Amino acid sequence: MGVAAAQVLAVDLGTSGMKAALVAADGTVTGWAERAVPLRLLPGGGAEQDPLAWWDALGQVTADLGRAHPEQMLAVTAVCASTQGEGTIAVDADGEPLTACISWLDMRGAPHLRRQFGGFPAYQGISVRRIVRWLRLTGGMPSVTGKDPAAHMLLVRDEMPAVYERTASFLNVLDWINLKLTGRTVATVDSILTSWVTDNRRPGEIRYAPALVADCGIDRDKLPPIVACTEVIGTLVPAAAAHLGLPESVRVVAGAIDNTAAAIGAGTTGDNEPHLYLGTSSWIAAHVRRKKTDVGAGIAAVPCAIPDRYLMTALQATAGANLTWLRDKVVEYDDLLLGAGHVTRDEGTIFDAFDTIIPTVPPGANGVLYTPWLYGERAPVDDPHLRAAFLNISLDTNRSDLLRAVFEGVALNTRWLARAVDRFLGAPVTSMAITGGGALSDSWCQIFADVLGMQIRRDAQPLAVNARGAGWIGAVGTGMLSFADIPDLIRNDRVFEPTAEHRATYDEIFDVYQDLHKRLAPVYRRLHHR
Structure with missing residues (x-):
């Protein structure tokens, strides 16, 4: 038996679970373990997680890997993490948490944000002068919903003044994991982004912008030093x-926020090479050479793991969440799905069940259309009032029609988004990698190819994309490979080509889809202001 290749312990911390994997420099994912982590929802729009529960879970999943793959664990030379973003933890001078993690779902900071950054003239309560400065320096602006660290820190300052006084640093989720690993307090170029205090105009020299720091309402010494995602920030503390x-x-590489890591894990490290991530939400992302923001479409290029590049990200608010809704609220867990038995919560099983049904319904879902705006939309329009709908249901419509309509609706929304991406990139995209849990569905991948009219290349291990991305960032940081090597290492298990005879059908449906947005958007605004 040969000696195992050098391994990176890749940490993948999402909102629902802590995962860890053993990843070799060639992208091989040897082992995988997971533990659920709880989320607390609080009155007034609060959402928190216990960072100590993350740490406990990380110990458990690492022990699982050690038992299942002892040789590979002995070969671990580096640790690198990919985590959920936009969380905020206040820590004291000893690095101990003073608060729970204020989650990216937490909206309690919104009124504090408006008070700090208001002014006339204003857009959604935020000074237009400040918005222009943020866009020029950072490429974006704080979420008016209060769901990012810019608002979270103000919440602590205003509603927990004693905690604020004791706070030595405000850390994002990734930063806190790195603190526990190394004892060092740092932020990465992408984890600090949504504090909205950095000058991002030179991708290799991301630094604090004095004017933004002075205006943010938070003491400068509570903001951590900034490092590159590939920097070795230390070795494991005892x-x-x-x-x-x-x-x-064992060395610790700084790592990245989840969408940054996914762009590496998808193998799309070349310029203008997009990937489609298909999870609860979805996005199209691509590395680009220059900082740019399309305000109208809600697309921006921001700092990322590749030191001399930016990551263009166009976010769709809900994708796989539409299937979860359909399963839980329409099909129901204890209902029979065409004799297939119970529909489980396992992603592979649910897509196996759906994939037996989708091909039995013709393109166009027998006339049924679905708009997948369960929770508003982010891009190519930023409209929190949009909601999902089935249209053109008749007495002949059955559950299978509804299922295909949901799959097609998400793909139609992605086509709408892809047009804005084409404009952003300056050329039409003709081939795209697909990854994330939704890519497990053969039917959905084919629908995307048909609706988008382009080749879709499926990641052979779509559920491992974030862990693989963290593994590759760790491998680059420790000199095992370069980002330029990665495209040749990605493994696709299938390429889906668009079906020519379906093109006319989807072109016509897409025209209707766009018209539906124009006509329904005012209706949803009225319904939300009753």
Whole structure:
């Protein structure tokens, strides 16, 4: 038996679970383990998680990997994390958490944001002068919903003044994991982004912008130093080494926020090479050479893991969430799906069940259309009032028609988004990688190819994209490979080509889809202001 290749312990911390994997430099994911982590929803729009529960879960999943793959665990030379973004944890001078993690779902900071950044003239309560400055320096602006660190920190300052006084640093989720691993307090170029205090005009020199820091309402010394995603920030402190069952000599690479890591894990590290991530939400992302913002379409290019590039990201608010809704609210867990038995919560099983049904319904879902705006939309229009709808249902419509309509509706919305991406990139996209849990569905991948009219290349391990991305960032940081090597390492298990005879059908449906948005958007605004 040969010696195992050098491994990166890749940490993948999402909102619902802590995952860890063993990833080799060639992208091979040897092992995988997961533990659920709880989310607390609070009155007034609060959402929190216990960072110590993350740490406990990381110890458990690492122990699982050690039992299942002892040789590969002995070959671990680096640790690198990919985490959920936009969370905020206040820590004291000893690095101990003073608050729970204020989640990216938490909206309690919204009124504090408006008070801090208001002015005349204003857009959604935020000074237009400040918005222009943010766009020029950072490429974006704080979410008026209060769902990012810019608002979270103000919430702590205004509603927890004693905690604020004791706070040595405000950390994002990734930053806190790195603190526990190394004892070092840092932020990465992407984890600091949504504090909206950085000058991002030179991708290799992301730094704090004095004017933005002075205006943010938070003491400068509470903001951590900024490092590149590929920087080796130290080795494991003794407590972390014991917790993970690894030597103290193991190096820690700074890592990245989830969408940054997914862009690496998808293998799309070349310029203008997009990937479609299909999860609860979805996005189209591509690395680009220059900072740019399309305000109208809600698309921006922001700092990322590749030091001399930006990551263009166009976010669709809900994608796989539409299937979860259909399963839980229409099909129902204890209902029979065409004799297939119970529809489980396992992603592979649910897509197997759906894939038996989708091909039995013709393109166009027998005339039924679905708009997938369950929770508003982010791009190519930013409209929180949009909502989902089935249209053109008749007495002949059955559940299978509704299912295909949902799959097609998400793809039609992605086509709408893809047109804005084409304009942003300056050329039409003709081939796109697809990854994330939704890519497990053969039927959905083919629908995307048909609706978008382009080749769709499926990641052979779509559920591992974030862990693989963290593994590759760790491998680059420790000198095992370069970002330029990665496209040749990605493995696709299938390429879906568009079906020519379906093109006319989807072109016509897409025209109707766009018209539906124009006609329904005013209706939803009225319904939300009753």
